[in-house]
Amino acid sequence: MSIVSPAPRFQSAFRRLLLALLLPLAGCAASDEGASSTAIAFEGARVIVGDGTVIANATIVVDGGRITSVGAAGDVDVPEGAARMDLSGKTIIPALINTHMHLGTTRADLVGQLEHLAYYGVGAAVSLGSDAGDETLALRDGAISGAARFLSSGPGITRPEPGRSEVPHWVNTEDEARAAVQELASLQVDIVKIWVDDRGGQYEKLTPALFGAIIDEAHEHDLQVTAHIFALSDAKGLLRAGVDAFAHSVRDRDVDDEFVALVRERPDFVLVPNLPNPGVAADLSWLSGTVPADQLSAMQARATGNPQAQESFGIQARNLARLSEAGVRIGFGTDGGAPWAVHQELEDMVSAGMTPSDAIVAATSTSAELLHLSDVGTLASGQSADFVVLDANPLNDITNTRRIASVYLRGSEVDREAISARLLAAGG
Numbered sequence: 001m002s003i004v005s006p007a008p009r010f011q012s013a014f015r016r017l018l019l020a021l022l023l024p025l026a027g028c029a030a031s032d033e034g035a036s037s038t039a040i041a042f043e044g045a046r047v048i049v050g051d052g053t054v055i056a057n058a059t060i061v062v063d064g065g066r067i068t069s070v071g072a073a074g075d076v077d078v079p080e081g082a083a084r085m086d087l088s089g090k091t092i093i094p095a096l097i098n099t100h101m102h103l104g105t106t107r108a109d110l111v112g113q114l115e116h117l118a119y120y121g122v123g124a125a126v127s128l129g130s131d132a133g134d135e136t137l138a139l140r141d142g143a144i145s146g147a148a149r150f151l152s153s154g155p156g157i158t159r160p161e162p163g164r165s166e167v168p169h170w171v172n173t174e175d176e177a178r179a180a181v182q183e184l185a186s187l188q189v190d191i192v193k194i195w196v197d198d199r200g201g202q203y204e205k206l207t208p209a210l211f212g213a214i215i216d217e218a219h220e221h222d223l224q225v226t227a228h229i230f231a232l233s234d235a236k237g238l239l240r241a242g243v244d245a246f247a248h249s250v251r252d253r254d255v256d257d258e259f260v261a262l263v264r265e266r267p268d269f270v271l272v273p274n275l276p277n278p279g280v281a282a283d284l285s286w287l288s289g290t291v292p293a294d295q296l297s298a299m300q301a302r303a304t305g306n307p308q309a310q311e312s313f314g315i316q317a318r319n320l321a322r323l324s325e326a327g328v329r330i331g332f333g334t335d336g337g338a339p340w341a342v343h344q345e346l347e348d349m350v351s352a353g354m355t356p357s358d359a360i361v362a363a364t365s366t367s368a369e370l371l372h373l374s375d376v377g378t379l380a381s382g383q384s385a386d387f388v389v390l391d392a393n394p395l396n397d398i399t400n401t402r403r404i405a406s407v408y409l410r411g412s413e414v415d416r417e418a419i420s421a422r423l424l425a426a427g428g
C-alpha cells in the first residue's frame with residue numbers, strides 16, 4: 001500500500017483514458033499549453049451539491065485533485081485541452097462522511113478497511129474511541145491513495161467498565177478526567193469521545209461533574225466532545241454542560257418538550273442519529289462486490305423481520321423525525337466497522353421521515369462541518385474532488401446510493417475492481 005504526496009495520481013481506466021488522449025499530442029505539448037492541460041471535465045450529470053441544492057445538467061472541472069469549477073453546463077469554462085468525460089444520465093454526490101465507526105487498530109487492517117470504505121463511496125471516516133496507539137493515529141497525516149481519509153478520537157473516556165474494552169481512559173475523579181483530556185490533546189485527536197451509559201445498570205456512568213470537567217477541559221484545548229448516550233436524562237445533562245454532539249440519539253424513550261427546547265438553544269450542536277437495525281427483511285445482494293458468497297448467504301439468512309428490533313428502531317426513528325423537524329442539525333454515523341453500512345443508514349434515516357435530500361446533507365456537508373473538515377462535504381470550487389458517480393438518482397429512491405458507477409477521491413478514480421477482487425479472494 002502506498003502513501004502518496006498530495007499530488008494527484010490518475011489511476012486505472014481514468015489514467016488510461018488520459019494517456020490515450022494526451023499521447024498523440026505529446027510531440028507538440030511543449031509548444032501548446034492548452035493541449036497539455038491536466039484538467040478533466042465531468043459533463044452532463046445531475047450534481048447533488050451536498051448543501052441541499054441540485055444542478056440538473058452540470059459540468060465539474062477537476063485539476064490537481066481539486067474541483068476548480070462547478071456549475072450548470074454552459075456556465076463553466078472548460079480549459080482548452082482538458083479531458084472530457086460524458087456522464088449524461090448519471091448523478092454525482094459528494095463522497096460520504098461517516099463520523100462514527102470503530103476501525104482496525106493495526107496499520108494493515110485499517111488500510112484495508114479504508115479502501116473498502118472508498119469502494120462504497122465513503123471519503124472520510126472517524127474511528128470513535130477505540131484506538132490505542134500511534135500506529136493507526138499516524139495514518140491520519142497522509143492521504144492513502146485510493147482509500148478514505150482517516151480521523152480518530154484515539155482512546156475515549158468512560159468510567160471503569162471491567163469486562164469491556166480497556167482501551168478507553170477509565171476515570172473516577174475530575175482530576176483524572178482533565179488529565180485524560182490533556183493526553184488526548186497531546187495526541188491531537190480529531191474529537192473527544194465519551195460514554196455516558198450504565199449499560200443496563202452494570203456500571204457507574206460519568207456523572208455531570210465528571211463530564212462537565214471533560215467538556216470544559218476539551219474546550220480549553222479547542223477540542224469538541226461527542227457523547228455516546230442512551231438515556232434522555234443524561235442527554236439533557238450533557239446539553240446543559242455544553243456537549244458538542246451526540247454519537248447516538250436518545251434510545252430509552254421518546255424525547256420531550258424540555259429536550260427539544262434544550263437542543264434548540266444550541267444552534268451548533270449536531271445530533272448523529274446512528275439508527276439501530278430496523279428489524280425488517282432486506283435483500284443484501286448489493287453487497288456481492290465485496291462480501292464472499294458464503295458469508296453473504298449467512299448474512300442474508302439473518303436479515304429477517306424482528307419485532308423487538310422494530311420497537312427499538314421505532315423510538316429512535318420517532319426521535320429523529322421530531323428533532324429533524326425542529327431544525328436540529330443532523331449528522332451521520334453508523335457505529336461498527338461495516339464499510340457499506342452508510343447506505344443502510346441513509347435508507348433508515350429516510351424511513352424515519354427525513355427527505356433523501358436532507359439525509360444526503362447530513363452525510364456530507366453537516367458531517368464535514370462537525371469534523372471541521374473545510375475541503376470536503378460539498379461539490380464546490382476549491383474543494384477536494386471527492387465524489388461518487390451513481391447510475392440512478394437517490395432523490396427519487398435513497399437506495400440508489402448503492403448503484404455506484406465510480407468513486408473519485410482527491411481527483412483520482414478509486415480502483416473498485418481491484419478492491420473487489422482482493423476482498424472476494426481474501427474471504428474465499
Ligand SMILES: [Zn+2]
Pocket residue numbers: 100101102128335336
Ligand atoms: Zn460506537
